[in-house]
Every structure is written in structure tokens, then in C-alpha cells.
Amino acid sequence: MELSGLTIRNFRNLASLDLELPSAGVVVLGDNGQGKTNLLEAMYYLVLFRSLRGAKDRELVRFGEEAFFVGGRANGGAFEVRAGYESAGRRKKISLDGNPVTRISDAVGKILAVSFAPSDRGIVAGPATGRRRYLDVLLSLAEPGYLARLTEMRSALKQRNAALRRGRGDEARAFDEPLASAGARVLEARTRWVERWSPRFGALTAALGERAEARMRYRTHRPPTADARSQFLDLLASHESRDLRRGMTTAGPHRDDLELSLEGRELRMYGSAGQQRTAAIALRLVEAETLRDSAGSPPIALYDDVFAELDEDRQARLLNLIHETLPGQAIVAAPRESEVPASMLDRPRWRVKGGRVAA
Amino acid sequence: MSVIAELATELAKLPGIGRKTATRLVYHLLKQPAASVERLALALQAVTRSVRACSTCGNLTEQDPCEFCADQRRDAGLVCVVEEASDIDAIERSGEYRGVYHVLGGHLSPLDGIGPDDLRIGSLLHRVGNGAGIREVIVATNPSMEGEVTATYVRGALDGHGVKVTRIALGLPVGGDLEYADGVTIARALSARRDMGG
Ligand SMILES: [Zn+2]
Secondary structure (H helix, E strand, O other): OOEEEEEEEEEOOEEEEEEEOOOOEEEEEOOOOOOHHHHHHHHHHHHHOOOOOOOOHHHHEOOOOOEEEEEEEEHHHOEEEEEEEEOOOOEEEEEEOOEEOOOHHHOOOOOOEEEEOHHHHHHHHOOHHHHHHHHHHHHHHHOOOHHHHHHHHHHHHHHHHHHHHOOOHHHHHHOHHHHHHHHHHHHHHHHHHHHHHHHHHHHHHHHOOOOOOEEEEEEOOOOOOOOHHHHHHHHHHHOHHHHHHHOOOOOOHHHOEEEEEEOOEEHHHHOOHHHHHHHHHHHHHHHHHHHHHHHOOOOEEEEEOOOOOOOHHHHHHHHHHHHHHOOOOEEEEEOOHHHOOHHHOOOOEEEEEOOEEEO | OOHHHHHHHHHHOOOOOOHHHHHHHHHHHHHOOHHHHHHHHHHHHHHHHHOEEOOOOOOEEOOOOOHHHHOOOOEEEEEEEEOOOHHHHHHHHOOOOOEEEEEOOOOOEHHHOEOHHHOOHHHHHHHHHOOOOOOEEEEOOOOOHHHHHHHHHHHHHOOOOOOEEEEOOOOOOOOOOHHHOOHHHHHHHHHOOEEOOO
């Protein structure tokens, strides 16, 4: 997978860019705050049609403007993805090869990329929300139907919670069925993925130089059995009085966690900063391998200033893994050339300043 | 606010009409002969003054009972439950349905503060229970999540009322509204309706 052309209008501090990208990718240089990260965020917007950093669409519109636009030509022009957003109507328009898509999920994952950033450590060190989001993004891109089920689960959950806040058990119960049907599929997909990739996560963490054994485990109320739907229905029924008291649905996949551990100790609480950073990189590599396996070709790799914070040994180990897993297009951003590994410098340089890009 | 802006604001409240379109409509109206615009104003007035909900089925009508409830040739033992009065047009388009209707006035949506008491479910139970000879209730709410949930709720509410409850077999994509379905699709959905059990 590669991005061959990129058009940006009024996205964060990027006013107007029309860029051609070589197959190998580029090295993006520029001081912080000039637009490097925004450029990577704009590229990733074409993957998910949401901000990689969790920002709201209206926050992505350039100051003083009313709309932004990002368009990308992929694989030498084989297909084209465009996304636009207007603040006034809060309207998002997405098209594939010029045809508007009605459901965003139809366009999600047409372009595939994996983004590495120092803030990824927050996935490991932060609250469960970040780890669920990691799983949800990954599965939305890798598994057909996952995003649609997740969206259904969320709408059912919103309705059920609103009913609970109104103190109406009968109304809440009416939404148990759609919540359980969609939720069961979400739960199954998540547990299946974690089971399958946990050993690989351990192997990658080891290959990055971590000596203790790393594992991931999906933490849920009850691991799903053959009939996850009726199991979830039972769970909802048994929690109903508590849910009514709290005014929210207290059990379900929306409360689960992806537990990451080293020698059985949770990385979130007991890992050192270095161990957390290593685990975060391993998560991104597992993500890359998952996407590669589902799409049949490696995703685009976006590196936002990730090499400088690794010591020489880890950097060398990471480069080996990247060479294997992500041999395709790479967009390597850093403040200075000296902070880019030598083996990645064989790409054209772009210099970003004040939202402009000079080749 | 100027009268122009005021009218644009009112028009912009209509579904599918943004601020821009509303403004364009106002200027379009201003270019028309005064008589034609006045006819529009009178029609709007007439609609608001003389249209009300049918006291039996909730359909929007000028006469009470509405044309469907009053029609002796229709099968009063068969009731089709829809979300909105506008859905009746869609069912009628099929040309196949000979029963009467019941308009709920929406679907369950706690997020919008709409619970069972805000829908015309009580009056449906009343109709079924008062010996009017209703044999079958066809639930034709939309195939959206809220529509399905509402169908299940109605099914539950009708438990023990000794009436057959069926669900229209919408071959529509989930989220597709009844309103936009063509007559053939609806005729097929009606004839393939399934028993909701109970
Ligand atoms: Zn009537």
C-alpha cells in the first residue's frame, strides 16, 4: 500500500498543499509546531476519517476557515479517497473514486497505515479507554463488519444509558437485544484477535530487547462461550438494578480492557518508562502485521519522531523489525536529519515550515 | 431580525434544508407573483388549522375518523402499525394492503426523551381490547435499531391480548426508511411478514 499523491486544504496549520509521494516515502524535517505532525495526521485521516490524535473534526479546521479537505491517490492512482468537513453544517463528505459513500465504514481502511508516535506510550500507561480504542481501530481496519457492529453497539448503548438515566428499566431492557447482538460480535472479534496475537506481541517485545516475558490478555466480565449473545443478555439482566442506580450500563465490552503485562505484572502500573515504550512499539508492530495479513500487503508506515528517544541498541532492533514487517512506504518525521536513522535517509527530504512544504 | 431572515430561519428548520437553501428559497419566493406566494401562505394556514390526528388511528386528517378508519370496505380486523403518518402513503403505494392503520407517532428513543408513554401504544392496546374484532396487528416500524426495538416493545405490550402479531419482512438495508421504499418492495415485505410469536 502506498500514497502517491496528497492534497490538503485548511487542515490544522496546513493551508494548501499538493504533494507527490515517491514509493519509498519521504523524510519530513522541521521544527516542532511547523506542521510535521499535522501532515502525518492528515495522511492518517484518509485511513479512519477521524483524527489520529483523537481531536474532533471541527478542531482540525484551520483557524479562521470553515472547512477542510484531504484527498489521496493510492497505489500510483489505482484509487482515490477524498474527505471533506464543513464546520457550519458539521457535515463530513467522503468519496471513493469520486463516488460519495453513504456509510463511512464503507471507506474506512481503503488506505491502510500504521502510525508510530512517542505518545503511543499512553496506550500502555494510560487508562483502558486508550487500549480499547487501539483494538477498535485495528479491528475496524482489519475485520470486515467490525466497525458496523461497533457503531451499532455504541448507538444501542447510548439509548440504553439514556433510558437508565430516565430511571426506566423497561425502556432500557428494550435495547438489551441490539446491544447484546452487536456487543457479542465485538467481544468475539476482540478476544479472538488477542488470543491469536498475544504470542507475537511477546516475541516482538523480546526482539526489541526486553528480557522479561510480555503478554496481552483480554480482560472481560466473562470470556465469551459459544453463545456470546445470550451470555451478554444474562449479564445485562443481572446488572440491571445496579445499572439503574448508577444511570449507566456497568458491564459489557465497552468496559473491558486489554491487559498488557511483563512476567505477570501489569505494564500500566509496574512497567518502567522504557518498558512501556517498548511495549507500545510492539503493539504498533503487531498492528502492522495484522493489517498486512488482512490486506495482503504492508501498510504505509508513519514515524513521528520515534527514533530519537530510543538508545542505539533498541533503535537497531526496531529497524530490523521494520525492515521485515513494514518494507513499504515510510514517512519519517523528525526535527533534524541527525535524529533519523541513517538507513532511512535514502529518501527525498521535505522541509516543513509554517505549514508549507518545500522539497 | 428582518422579515427575510425570519422566514429563512423558519424554513431552515425543515428537514433537509440548510441555511443556504433556506435563504435561496426566500429569494425565489420574492421573485414570484404575489398571488402565488399568497396561495402558498393560505395553504400553510389551512393545513395548520384543519389537519389533526384521527382519534382512532392517529393518522393526520381533516376529517375524524380519517378516510381509512371510515372506509367500510377496508378490513378493520387487520391493523398495520407505523411510526409516522407519512408511512401510510408508502404502504398505500403497494396497492396491496386492505386493512386499517395505527400511527405510533415515532419510535422509542430515550436519547430524545421518547418512551412508550410518548407513543400511541396505549391507544393501540385499547383498540385491540375493546372488541373491535382485530385479528392481526402488522408491525411496520422502520428497519432501524430504534424501529426494531419499538416493534419488539409493541409485541410485548400486545402479549395476552389474543391477537396475532406479525412483523413486516423488510428487505431494505438496515436504516432504510419505509418512506423511501417503492411499492413493489413494500408489497413483498407485507406478503412475507412473519409471526412475532408470543
Ligand atoms: Zn384513522
